Amino acid sequence: MHPIAPITLEIIVLILGVFLLLAESFSKDGNKNWMPETAIFVLAWVFAFSFFTPGNPSPLPETGFWHFYSADPTALFFKRIALLTTIVVLVMCLEYRSVVERFIPGETPGAGLGEFYSLPVFTCAGLMFMASAVDFLLIFVSLELVTISFYILVAYMRRNPASLEAGVKYLILGALSTGFLVYGITWIFGVTGETNLSQIAVKLPQLHGSEQALLFGLMLVMIGLGFKVAAAPFQLWVPDVYQGAPTPITAFLSVGSKAAGFIVLIRVLQPFLVLPTVSGKILSLVAILAALSLIYGNLAAMPQDNLKRLLAYSSIAHAGYILVAVASVSSEMANPGAANVAIGYYLAGYLLMTLLSFLVMIIVARHSRGDDIMHFNGLGKRSPFLAAGMLIAMLSLAGIPFTAGFMGKFLVFAAAVEQHHFFLVGIGIVTVAAGFYYYLRIVSAMYWQEPNDDTPITVGPLARLVITVLAVATIFFGIFPQPIIAALQPSQTAATPTVASVK
Amino acid sequence: MLNLLIFVPIIAALGILLGAPARKTALLAGLAEFVISLLALFSYDRAVGGFQFASQFPIIPSWDLKYYVAADGLSLVMLLLTGIVTFAAVCVTPKIERRENLFYACVLFITAGAAGAFASQDLFFFYGFHELALIPTFLLIGLWGSGERQAAAWKITIYLALGSFVLLIGLVDLYQALPADARTFDMVRLQQLAVAKVIPATAQARPFLFLLIGFGTLVSLFPFHSWAPTAYASAPTPAAMLHAGVLKKFGLYGLLRVAIPLLPEGAKHWADLLLILLVANILYVGLVTIAQRKLDLMLGYSSVMHMGYIFLGIASFNLIGLSGAALLMFAHGLSIAALFAIAGMIRERHLSLSFDSLGGLAKPMPFLGFAFGVAAFASIGLPGFANFASEVMVFFGAFKNGSAALGFSSFQLATIGALWGVVISAVYMLRAYKAVFLGEPDKAVVAGWTDPSASMRWPVILLLVTLLIAGFAPNYFLSYLKPTIEALLR
Numbered sequence: 007m008h009p010i011a012p013i014t015l016e017i018i019v020l021i022l023g024v025f026l027l028l029a030e031s032f033s034k035d036g037n038k039n040w041m042p043e044t045a046i047f048v049l050a051w052v053f054a055f056s057f058f059t060p061g062n063p064s065p066l067p068e069t070g071f072w073h074f075y076s077a078d079p080t081a082l083f084f085k086r087i088a089l090l091t092t093i094v095v096l097v098m099c100l101e102y103r104s105v106v107e108r109f110i111p112g113e114t115p116g117a118g119l120g121e122f123y124s125l126p127v128f129t130c131a132g133l134m135f136m137a138s139a140v141d142f143l144l145i146f147v148s149l150e151l152v153t154i155s156f157y158i159l160v161a162y163m164r165r166n167p168a169s170l171e172a173g174v175k176y177l178i179l180g181a182l183s184t185g186f187l188v189y190g191i192t193w194i195f196g197v198t199g200e201t202n203l204s205q206i207a208v209k210l211p212q213l214h215g216s217e218q219a220l221l222f223g224l225m226l227v228m229i230g231l232g233f234k235v236a237a238a239p240f241q242l243w244v245p246d247v248y249q250g251a252p253t254p255i256t257a258f259l260s261v262g263s264k265a266a267g268f269i270v271l272i273r274v275l276q277p278f279l280v281l282p283t284v285s286g287k288i289l290s291l292v293a294i295l296a297a298l299s300l301i302y303g304n305l306a307a308m309p310q311d312n313l314k315r316l317l318a319y320s321s322i323a324h325a326g327y328i329l330v331a332v333a334s335v336s337s338e339m340a341n342p343g344a345a346n347v348a349i350g351y352y353l354a355g356y357l358l359m360t361l362l363s364f365l366v367m368i369i370v371a372r373h374s375r376g377d378d379i380m381h382f383n384g385l386g387k388r389s390p391f392l393a394a395g396m397l398i399a400m401l402s403l404a405g406i407p408f409t410a411g412f413m414g415k416f417l418v419f420a421a422a423v424e425q426h427h428f429f430l431v432g433i434g435i436v437t438v439a440a441g442f443y444y445y446l447r448i449v450s451a452m453y454w455q456e457p458n459d460d461t462p463i464t465v466g467p468l469a470r471l472v473i474t475v476l477a478v479a480t481i482f483f484g485i486f487p488q489p490i491i492a493a494l495q496p497s498q499t500a501a502t503p504t505v506a507s508v509k
Numbered sequence: 510m511l512n513l514l515i516f517v518p519i520i521a522a523l524g525i526l527l528g529a530p531a532r533k534t535a536l537l538a539g540l541a542e543f544v545i546s547l548l549a550l551f552s553y554d555r556a557v558g559g560f561q562f563a564s565q566f567p568i569i570p571s572w573d574l575k576y577y578v579a580a581d582g583l584s585l586v587m588l589l590l591t592g593i594v595t596f597a598a599v600c601v602t603p604k605i606e607r608r609e610n611l612f613y614a615c616v617l618f619i620t621a622g623a624a625g626a627f628a629s630q631d632l633f634f635f636y637g638f639h640e641l642a643l644i645p646t647f648l649l650i651g652l653w654g655s656g657e658r659q660a661a662a663w664k665i666t667i668y669l670a671l672g673s674f675v676l677l678i679g680l681v682d683l684y685q686a687l688p689a690d691a692r693t694f695d696m697v698r699l700q701q702l703a704v705a706k707v708i709p710a711t712a713q714a715r716p717f718l719f720l721l722i723g724f725g726t727l728v729s730l731f732p733f734h735s736w737a738p739t740a741y742a743s744a745p746t747p748a749a750m751l752h753a754g755v756l757k758k759f760g761l762y763g764l765l766r767v768a769i770p771l772l773p774e775g776a777k778h779w780a781d782l783l784l785i786l787l788v789a790n791i792l793y794v795g796l797v798t799i800a801q802r803k804l805d806l807m808l809g810y811s812s813v814m815h816m817g818y819i820f821l822g823i824a825s826f827n828l829i830g831l832s833g834a835a836l837l838m839f840a841h842g843l844s845i846a847a848l849f850a851i852a853g854m855i856r857e858r859h860l861s862l863s864f865d866s867l868g869g870l871a872k873p874m875p876f877l878g879f880a881f882g883v884a885a886f887a888s889i890g891l892p893g894f895a896n897f898a899s900e901v902m903v904f905f906g907a908f909k910n911g912s913a914a915l916g917f918s919s920f921q922l923a924t925i926g927a928l929w930g931v932v933i934s935a936v937y938m939l940r941a942y943k944a945v946f947l948g949e950p951d952k953a954v955v956a957g958w959t960d961p962s963a964s965m966r967w968p969v970i971l972l973l974v975t976l977l978i979a980g981f982a983p984n985y986f987l988s989y990l991k992p993t994i995e996a997l998l999r
Contacts (some may be wrong), residue, residue: 371526407637
C-alpha cells in the first residue's frame, strides 16, 4: 500500500481553501452563498472518501515527512470528526450570515463574508493534520494553523465590541499558551534529543536521573494543551471568548479545538506512560485538572442566564469528563484501548450534541434577537421541531440514557471505576446532578413557559436536514455505539474477548 | 411479546406527538399494554419456568452488552402491574386543557420506561429504560402539576438523577468486580455466575453500598425520601399513579433482582444499616404521615412509609420474605394507584385537598367514599387484600432470621419495630377517611358534586378487584414469583 493515500484528504481540503479564497477575490457577485455550499459539498465527499482510505496502523519507519505523520485508526477517526464539524459549522455560517453582515460595513451586503466562509476550511485542514501528527514539530505547526485561523474568526464581526474583545482575549491568552507549549517542547527535546514521539518512547527507558526535567517539560506542554481543551485552571478565556465570538465559531472552537487538543494530549502522553516514575505523577496531575474542570465548569454554569455562556461553561465541564478518561488511561499494556475508546466516543458524542444545540440556538437567536435562556421561552409551542432538536441535545448533554452523551459518560466512568479513581467518580456524581439542573433549565424554558411572542419560526431546508441528522445520530449512536467503538479500536484487538464458561 | 410491551407505548407516544388523536391513541395503547401483559402472564409456561419470550440484539459485543428482553415470573407480575396501572391511569385522566398531546406522550413514555426496565435482562438497558421515565415526569409535574409544581419537579428530577448516577457507578463497579474473562451485562448470565460465586466476598461490599444508595434513592429509602411526597402531591393524577405505583418499584425490583442475589456477601455486610434505615422508613416517616393535614401529601408520605415493609422483606433474604416482598410490590402498586386516582377525582372538584376544607364527601359521592374506604383498608393490610397476605409473609420471613439461643437478632428487633407500622398506617388512613368522607358536608363547597361517571369508576374498580383476587388467591401469583425467587436465592 502506497502511503500517499491518507494525506490526500488534507491536500484536497487545503486546495479547496485556497480555491475559495482566490475565487472570492475575483468574483464580483454579491451573493456568496455558493462558497459555503461548495465547501460543504466537497468536504462531504472528503468525509465519504475517508472511509475508503486505508489507514496504516503505526507510524511508518521511513524518514522524511512520514516520520511526522501517522494515519492510524485514531487519526482517521479524528479527521472525520474535524470534517463533520466543519461541514456543520459551514451550515451554521450560512444561517448566521445576516448577523455577521450587520457588523461588517461594505457596499454590497455580502462584501465582507468571503473569509468567513473560507477560513473554517483552513482550520479544518489544521485539525486534520493535528489528528495525524506524531512529531512535536508537526503538532506545533498544525496547531498554529488552527489557532491563527481562529484568531481571525473570533474577531470577525469587527464593528461588534464583544467580538473584538473576545478576539483580543483569545489572541493574548492563545499566544501565551503557545509559548508554554513551545517551551515545554524544548525541554523535552533537551532531555531526549528527539521531537518524534515514537523515538522519544524508545529513548525514555534509557534516561536516568533526568525525570525532573522531563516532568517539567511535560507539565509545560500540558499547560499549553490545557488552554486548547479549555480545562480548568486554564479556562479563564473561555466564557468571554465563547460569548463574544460569532456563534458558529463558538461551536467550532468548542468542538474542533477541543477534539484536536485531546488527540494531541493522548499522543503526547502515550510515550511517557511506559515510565512508571513519570506516568504516576503525570496522571495524577491530569486527575487534578479533571476534578477542577468538573467542579468549576458545572458550578459556574448553573447561574448563567445566557445560553452561549452557559454552553461555554458546560464545555469546560465536558473537558473535565474527558480528562477523567485521560486520567484513567491504564499504564499496563493489557488493555490500553478502554480509555482511548472512551475519549474518542465522548468527543464524537459531544460533537453531535453540541453542534445540534448551537445550530438550534443560531436559528432561534436570529428570530428572537438574543441568545438568553429567556428567548427560548415557549419554543415548544413556537416551533415543536426546533424544540425537539434542542430537547435531544440538552438531554444528551445532561446524560440521559439512549443518547450519545450518556453512552460517553458511561464509557468514561467505566474506565474511571476500572482504575479505581473513586475520588473522581464521587465528584462526577455530584457534577452530573448539577448538569441536570442547568441543562433542564433550557428544557423547562422551552416547555413550561409561555412564549414571549407567538410568531412561528421558519427553518430552511438545509438546516432542517442537518438538525434532523444530528438529532437522529445522537440517539442512534446512544443506542448502537458499536460503529464508533469499532472505528476506534486497533484492528488487532477488535476480536471479542471470550467469555469464560461457568458450570 | 415483551418487545410489544415496550414499543407499543413508544410508538403510540411518537404518533401522538406527530398528530394522532391524543386521548384515543393513549387509551388504545393503555388497553394494549394491559391485554398484552395479561396474555404474557397466561402464556408463560410455569412447568418449564426460567426466562421465556427472550429476544436479543448485540450492542457492544466486546463488553457482552446487548439489548436483551426476557421474562420470568417476577418480571411478568411487575409487567402486569405496569399494564393495569397504565390502563387505569390513562382512563382516569381528566380533560387536559393545554397541550394534550404532550401530556399523553409523556405518560406513555413513563409506561415504556417501566415496561422496559422490568423486561430487560441486560443491566445497561435495565438501567436505561428506567431513566427514560425521568424527563417525562419532569415535564408532567412542571407543566400540569398543582401547588408548588415547579419546585417539586426540580426536586424529584435532581434527586433521581443523582440516585441513578450512583446506581450506574454501582452497576459498573459490579461489572468490574467480575473476573476479566467473565464480564457481562447479561443478568441471566450474572445470576449463573453468582451461583458459581465468582465475585470474592471482599469485593462485594463497595458495589453493594453503591447499589443500595442508588436503588434506595429511587425507592425513597430513608433518608433519601424527601423527593417523593412533594412530587406525588404536585403531580397530575396519572403521573402520580404511574410513578408511585409502578416506577418506584424499579428500585426494589433492582435490589431483589440484582443487588441481593449477585452480591449476597455485600448484602450481609450492610444488613444492619439497611435494617436501621428501613425501620426509620416505617416509624419515622409513619409518624410524619400522621402529622399531614393534606390528603395528597399524606398519600405521598404513606407510599414512602410502605416501602419500608418491602425493604424488610428484601433484607430478610429468605424464600418467604422475598416472595412476600415481591407480592407486596404488586399489591402496594395497585392500592396506591387507586388512592391517587381517587384523590385526583376529588381534586378535580375542589382544588385544595387539605383535611380542614373537606368533609362528609361520602354523602354526595357514595361511590368514591366506598372505593376510598376499600383502598385504605387494603393499604393498611386488612385480611382479604393482597397487602395482608404479603405483609404477613414479610414479617414471617424477617422474623425467621434468628435463633432462639442468641436472643433476639437485629432482624427480629426490626420486625417488632416494623409491626408498629401497621398501627400507624391504620391511624393515618382512618383519620384521613374520617376527615374527608365522614361528617356533615359543607353545603356551599359540595354543591353540585356527584360521583364520577361510569367510565371513571371502573378503572378504580379494576384496581381494587385485582387486589381482592390477589388477596384471596395469593398462591396463584406466588406460583409465578416463588420459582423466580428460588432461582435468585440459589
